[in-house]
Amino acid sequence: MTAPFAADAHAPAELLRAALGEDPARPLITFYDDRSGERVELSVKTFDNWVAKTANLLQDELNAAPEDRAALLLPAHWQSAVWLLACWSVGVTAVPAGDPAEAQLVVSGPDGLAAAEACGGERVALALRPLGGRFPQRPEGFLDYAAEVPGQGDRFAPYSPVVADSLALESSVDGLPLKLTGAQTVQLAREGAARLGLERGSRVLSTLSYDDWAGLEAGLLAPLAAGGSVVLCRNSEGLTEDQWQRRIEAERVTHRLG
Template sequence: MTAPFAADAHTPAELLQAFLRPGSAADPSRPLVTFYDDSTGERVELSAKTFDNWVAKTANLLQDELNASPDDRAALLLPAHWQSAVWLLACWSVGVAAVPGGEPKDADLVVSGPDGLASAQECPGERVALALRPLGGRFPQRPDGFLDYAAEVPGQGDRFAPYSPVDPQAVALETLVDGLPLKLTGEQTVALAREGAARLGLDSGSRVLSTLSFDDWAGLEAGLLAPLAAGASVVLCRNSGQLTEDQWQSRIDSERVTLRLG
């Protein structure tokens, strides 16, 4: 039996690193995350190398500028977006527990898109705002009490090393699984991602299109973790409710999608 992709990975960050190894079954130069926002016409495509560079910069921002540590919890008030995927992997690279859709008042830091800024004000710790504008643009005016991610991240280092090794047994993700709130360690997150990849029939040639939210396990599995565990790639689509079936089919064909979810 062929060993699964990244069989030695015990944390989600190690799944990403497996894409970059020489001889990997996944080509680090091919698209890993493709993102569409159909309200703006935006399309962004990131190879594994480029995505990893964004993750490294964001992890450096977390660790060095925001003083985040493996004991911290980050509430992520973000849609399914390429920058949301970057933040998830950055948290896991540092060892911070990611809490998509979490309560800011209970978190050590909060990362919010424009729609969550009012709620994010309740966080007692560091607050980061993402404009989610095309081309990673900044806010026209930085929200009071927040760092503007697009202004802060470019100056961060392109390589990342955690101050202490990430513990696979520490909580990495707090999410809803079948409607029930669960705290998953890094190892459990990877194990569930592998189970999802097997159930969905994914391999390194798969390309998954997802319109699901990242606020529960089903969306995280479809739009990020199961493809990572298989060495596959994703196409994330936001604000796509107005697309006709013909338009969907055109996108599926042009992006060489092998599985549509949501």
């Protein structure tokens, strides 16, 4: 039996390091926003660079530490995937769609800014504009991610080792709360990859939200655990089946979810 991809990885950030070591040039995330017309493709190396910069921002500028909780009020987007891996690189617990009032920091897209004001800690706003652009005017009380992240270092080293048995993710599955350590997150991602029939080189198209486990599994974690890649599609409700088929063929999609 062939060993699973990154068999010795016991935390989500280790899956990314394994992908970087195997083939840094291959695509990892391709993102479509069918409202703006944006298409962005990030190789493993480019994605890892964004993660390193974001983790440095978290650790050095936002003073985030292991066991802090980050409420992520973000859609399924390439920058959201960056923030998840950055949290796990630092040891911060990622809480997609979490309550900002119960988190040490909040990261929000434009649609969640009003709710994000309930966070008494650090607040970061993502404009989610094409090419990672800034807000035309920075939201009051928030750091503009696009303005802050470029100056961060391209390599990251945590001040404290990330423990695989520490809490990494708070989400939900079938409407029920789900709390996972880093090791459990990796294990469930591997199980999801097997259930979905993913393998090295699989390319998963997902339209699912990151607000629960199903979307996180399909749109990031299972492909990462399998050594595959993901095509994230947002605001795609108006696409016809012919348009979907052309995209599937152009992107060499092997699995369509959502």
